[in-house]
Amino acid sequence: MRLNPRRYLPILDWGSRYTAETLGNDLLAAVIVTIMLIPQSLAYALLAGLPPEVGLYASIAPLVLYALFGTSRTLAVGPVAVASLMTAAAVAPLAAQGTPEYLGAAVALAMLSGLMLLAMGVLRLGFLANFISHPVISGFITASGILIAAGQLPQILGVSARGETLPHLLSSLWAKLSDTKPSALVIGGAVIAFLFWSRTRLKPLLIARFNLSARLAGALSRAAPILAVALTILAVKLFALTLPVVGDIPRGLPVPTLPPFDPVLWSQIAVPALLIALVGYVETISVAQTLAAKRRQRIDPDQELIALGAANVGAAVSGGFPVTGGFARSVVNFDAGAETPAAGAFTAVGMAAATLFLTPLLADLPKATLSATIIVAVLSLVDLGALPRTLRYSRADFAAMLATILVTLVLGVETGISAGVALSLGLHLWRSSRPHVAVVGQVPGTEHFRNIDRHNVVTATDVLSIRIDESLYFPNARFLEDRLLAEIADNPGLRHIVLICNAVNVIDSSALETLEALNARLRDGGVTLHLSEVKGPVMDRLSRSHFLHELSGRVFLTQYDAMVALAPALTAETRAAARVETAKAAR
Amino acid sequence: MRLNPRRYLPILDWGSRYTAETLGNDLLAAVIVTIMLIPQSLAYALLAGLPPEVGLYASIAPLVLYALFGTSRTLAVGPVAVASLMTAAAVAPLAAQGTPEYLGAAVALAMLSGLMLLAMGVLRLGFLANFISHPVISGFITASGILIAAGQLPQILGVSARGETLPHLLSSLWAKLSDTKPSALVIGGAVIAFLFWSRTRLKPLLIARFNLSARLAGALSRAAPILAVALTILAVKLFALTLPVVGDIPRGLPVPTLPPFDPVLWSQIAVPALLIALVGYVETISVAQTLAAKRRQRIDPDQELIALGAANVGAAVSGGFPVTGGFARSVVNFDAGAETPAAGAFTAVGMAAATLFLTPLLADLPKATLSATIIVAVLSLVDLGALPRTLRYSRADFAAMLATILVTLVLGVETGISAGVALSLGLHLWRSSRPHVAVVGQVPGTEHFRNIDRHNVVTATDVLSIRIDESLYFPNARFLEDRLLAEIADNPGLRHIVLICNAVNVIDSSALETLEALNARLRDGGVTLHLSEVKGPVMDRLSRSHFLHELSGRVFLTQYDAMVALAPALTAETRAAARVETAKAAR
Structure with missing residues (x-):
């Protein structure tokens, strides 16, 4: 086997044909994605139970590393909803939220996931992702979406309720319902309404009223979340509202540090790290292939393992948590005209600038605003219509999907995806054990x-x-x-x-x-x-x-x-x- | 679905055609199997780290229950070497040998294995045994045979060395080598030599010298282990040898007791119970089918799950430990002319009689004698020739077999079989992920x-x-x-x-x-x-x-x-x- 550097460093391929026009397109896309990514990074760090700056850190180094190693021209990596939820579920039993141990475990999770992905890439074990069948991943994402949305309700109501599973969460929320803070509810409710409205109505409005081009109107409508962020910060300051806010965010870039090798911790998080790696890879490869096919570009699934692994190791080294290729932000990147992975690297520069200069402005950002952006983002993940669709097609697949949803909601994410994988493997084996x-x-x-x-x-x-x-x-x-x-x-x-x-x-x-x-x-x-x-x-x-x-x-x-x-x-x-x-x- | 009582109670089928001639044949087979089973039951209890009477108890109720529910006419269930080793490995981390907790955990293991087998039988989940491929089970049995034989060496040398894995065991044995008791070594060595000799030479000798029929000579040569038991007891008494002996065995039959339901204990032994259930089932079904085909009889694999499950629940209720269909004893039963499962019930009567009347005679039985019978029995399980044979045929299957052997020897039985199953499933998935x-x-x-x-x-x-x-x-x-x-x-x-x-x-x-x-x-x-x-x-x-x-x-x-x-x-x-x-x- 001859080593082909272009296989392991796709940048050598597209980098040699980089032009000024490509640069312009990549820069524009990077600006739009950065605007979208700032509130998302903060929100997903919150979802993972981590300080907000960790979400910003996870949106810098990983993007640069993916640009070096990835084969997709338009994939945008960073913190995503499902991986953030899985991080919270994995780390919560090990340490109390807000402690250095909690953050350390989240960083170790990114490190271990990254190393597992790198190993799978080098050993060409991408086929392991096949263990997770479509009904299982679809059921898992739906259930995660419900869990995440429900988990944000306490922030919207301004109360402190917690629970890793839906029954725990709802009963805890029910007990605290009388503590509801009106200011949080007003801010959260207004942001949810505004974001839902902007999703469908803002773009046509911009085109009709201001005579903008469809592309520019689309790009501007992506700024709705950051507009919500700015307006709610302003509201807090103007009306001196008292509700939970993000608070002071340390200014400055993370110093690269190798996370310590802790065998006890690593053995405790080995299973969640593997699940995060596999689920993240499945999501990444599916987004990358969808976008690549539109331009007849080619994705190398084994190289994607290496790129995603490098991105996660990069996240860990820079104090971030597990990252994945995200669907929404990749589509935005693609629609905004990104032509090469350099757009991702420029986005990283944008995020670094935000971390350096924007953080002082965010101290008064209500947590309810971030929760509202999470709720609006994840509800698009919930696809309960897949249940009757699958039932019509195959009862075995329906059973696997329903079991994954129910077990995830009632017993948590790790048990849910593990049960789904075990059940679909069992059903597969049962089917292959009865050949015609x-x-x-x-x-x-x-x-x-x-x-x-x-x-x-x-x-x-x-x-x-x-x-x-x-x-x-x-x-x-x-x-x-x-x-x-x-x-x-x-x-x-x-x-x-x-x-x-x-x-x-x-x-x-x-x-x-x-x-x-x-x-x-x-x-x-x-x-x-x-x-x-x-x-x-x-x-x-x-x-x-x-x-x-x-x-x-x-x-x-x-x-x-x-x-x-x-x-x-x-x-x-x-x-x-x-x-x-x-x-x-x-x- | 109509309930067919003959499906669930095969005794209704063969019982209605029972004749005096059948009775005579079944009784003769029962006597021969009982003589073989007495030393084996004691020896396998010792191997599992349990008091000797537990082995006898496990050879009474399970045999009666299998006779009621089993579809094989000639299968003989009871304590077997591999399941005893797996029991020791599962229970050792939970309690100290010789304590009531240790015995309680072994009984709970039989109960839980039995319930799992019953559930699999009712739900027709016998296909789950397919998870264990031939290379994995073959490698696992070979490694178990080596582990068991090595584990008996301390008794043969009269020293106290322990270890769940081969490296631990050998290093512990090496440290104690100077404590070797000559009397144990002489007794153990002599019994090993005698049993190996009797295996091949006794039957021809009986035919040639005493002009016996081949069948009678075969039956008598099966009595060699019990002869060794009698002779070594005599030697201990005559020469007043001081070496570890079995000691007093409580006389009398076990009182049926439902083992307590202990959720913490059950969750600790759930995985070993499942592995014992699956490995035992694979062994049982393979023995049963081999013997049934010789007489063109039919085995119902799902009903065998129910029968083996009932046998294990019976073992637990009567204070015994996990049981399985044994290869050697089933072949003896078959060769001795057993025609129906009634032969098993008669064997149970024989074992009950032995428990009531023979136990006082066994107090001076050297443990070295029992260890010698175990060593001779398990060395026939070791089939290292399967490695080159499999390598010639398929490298993937060879890898699964070798990994199972090595992991079992070095990391223990549970890890060994789990790693083998995971690896063979992985290889299978890898193969199916690349269709032609x-x-x-x-x-x-x-x-x-x-x-x-x-x-x-x-x-x-x-x-x-x-x-x-x-x-x-x-x-x-x-x-x-x-x-x-x-x-x-x-x-x-x-x-x-x-x-x-x-x-x-x-x-x-x-x-x-x-x-x-x-x-x-x-x-x-x-x-x-x-x-x-x-x-x-x-x-x-x-x-x-x-x-x-x-x-x-x-x-x-x-x-x-x-x-x-x-x-x-x-x-x-x-x-x-x-x-x-x-x-x-x-x-």
Whole structure:
């Protein structure tokens, strides 16, 4: 294998063709994304239970690293809602919110997730993300959206209620309902209403009233959250409102520090780190591929693991928490005309500038404003319509989705996604453990063999021909055994079994041992085992084992050859029938 | 579903045809199995770290319950080596050996394993045992055999060394080597030598010297362990040897008691209980099927879960520990002529009688004797030859087997089997995530399409026809996406993609969402997606979703139809070529 630097550093590829026009487009996109990212970064840090500046830090170094290593031209990484919720769930049992231990655990989580992603990228283990099926990820994101939105209600009401699961949260909220702070409720409610309104109405209004171009109106309407931030800060100052605010944010950039290696902490967060890595990767790759296809660009899924891993290690080193490719901000980046990952690097510069110069202005920002932006952002993640849609298509997939949603809401995010993955793997194994198997007979007058349940075919009483429509491997090895042993128990006259293997692409060691055991058991029961129509590569492999020497019967090239040898009377009869048919036709 | 009492109580079936001759055969087999089972029960209790009587208790009630519920006519259940080792490993971290808590945890383990097996039987979840592939179970049993044999060395040497893993055990043994008790070493060594000799030489000797029938000689040679027990007790008494002995065993039968429900304890032993249940079930079903096939009898795998579950609950209620169908004792039972499960019930009576009347005689039994019988029994489990055999056949399966052996030896039984299962599932998923996919072209002059890499075929530059040789489901959903998106990025001239689905038996929700996303992404990139040769059941299901409405292209009945519609020039050309060929032939 030759090392191709362009595979590991895609910047070498697009960087060499960078022009002034590209620069202009990337800069414009970066400005728009920065404006969108400032309130989001603060809000998601709040969601993760972390100080607001941590969200800003997580929006600087990761963006630069993704620009170096990522293969997507337009993906925007940073703190996202679901990963922030998962961070809170992982860290809450280990330390009290607001302590250095809590922050340390969140940073370690980013580090470990990043290292896991890097390892998966180098070892090309991206296929592990396949463990999470679509119904499970979709159910998980819906449930996370509900949990996140519900979790913001206390901030909107200005009360302090907590709970990692929906029942805990709602009962805690119910108990505190009388403490509701009117100022928080007014601010929060107004921001929610304004943001929902601006989503659908602001852009057409700007076009109609001010005669703006669609692109500029779209870009300006993305500034609605930052406008809400500015207006509510102003309201707090003007009316001297007393409600929970963000407070003083340390000014200045984070100093790069390698987080300490703490084996006890790392073993406690290993499972959540893996789940965050996998869920984040699934989200990232799906956003990246959607956008790349629009411009016929190419995404390298293994390289994306490396890029996302580097971004998370970068987040950890700069005191941030786990980051992911976000859907909304990537679409904004794409729509705003970003052409290369340099747009991401420019966004990082913008975020750094905000961290340096904007933070003093944010001290009076009401937490209710941030909660309102979170609620509006995450409600678009909730897709309960997927439930009936999936039920119509597949009951097994529906069960996996519903279980993921319910377990996530009631028992929390880690249990929820783990249960979903376990259930969908179980259902998959259950399905593969029951391959389609057909007993076949000969179509009279031909050399063709068809399912005896569906076609008018002839069979010999002492020969059972059985076609397996699936590779033979460990999930279904026992099924074949059970089925054939049941057949010989039910048919005392049986002398031969022929396995038709034309659909068998692989026979693994488990299936080989099953065949060996079957062969011996059938021989003990006076039945000979034959194979027919074995594919070349399967035959090559079988001849490296002892099976072919021990096989009580033969391996036939075709099923017709097998029937000529084992049931000559039958094939002679059908040949005679064929001759009669031909004679009739000739008459 | 009608309840069929004969399904759940097979005794109703064979019991109604019970004759005096059957009774005679079952009684003879019961006597021989009882003689074999007495030393084994004591030895496996010792191996599990439990008082000897617990082994006897575990050989009474479970046998009666299996006789009621089991579908195998000849399976003999009771304490076995691997389950005893797993019990010791599960219980050791929770309590000190010899305490009531240790015994209580072992009993709870049997209860929980039994309940899990019953639940799996009622819910027909026997397929879960498929999670454990052959290479994993084979590697696990080999490693367990090594661990068990090594674990008996301290008793043979008369020293007290302990360790749950091979490195711990060997280093602990090495430190105590100077304490070796000569009397234990002589007794242990002599019994090992005698048992190995009796295995191969005793039966021929009995036939040659005493002119016995082969069957009687075989039965008598099974008494070698009990002879060793009697002789070494005698030696201890005669020579007043001082070495560790079994000591006083409480006389009398266990009083049935429901073990207390302790949620904390149960949650601590849930994983080991599940592993013991699955490993025990795999062993049981494999023994039962081997023996049933010899007499063309039928095993119901789901009912076996219920029978084994009832046996374990019975073990727990009567103060015993986890039980399984044992290979050696079942073969003895079969060879001795047992005809029905009643032989097992009679064996239980024999074991009860031994518990009542024989226990006073066993006080002076050297532990070295029992350790020697364990060593001889488990060394037949060790099959290191399976490693090169598997390597020749499949490297992936070899890796799973080797990893299971090494992890079991170095990190213990639970970690070993869990790692093996995880690795083999991972490898399976990796394999299914890369289905065989072929780009096809038209065989000139025919309506057939073949792989462009293997055959001389023609293609159209703006149409890509791709055949998927596998069902589409979540493990491979992403693969197809990556592959097709790479194709459109590499071929700017592409206008149409046709997916040939003649080998696709299932499209699950994950694959459906992938197809929907692909369809949208390809459309954004100016490429139309078509399907051809979709099977009936797959088409029925697709028409219940929105996919067919959204599909940018069409669904063609055959691939030839697709090419006629999408590349008329090509098909016309090949038709013309065909005409030329025909004309040439006619000339």
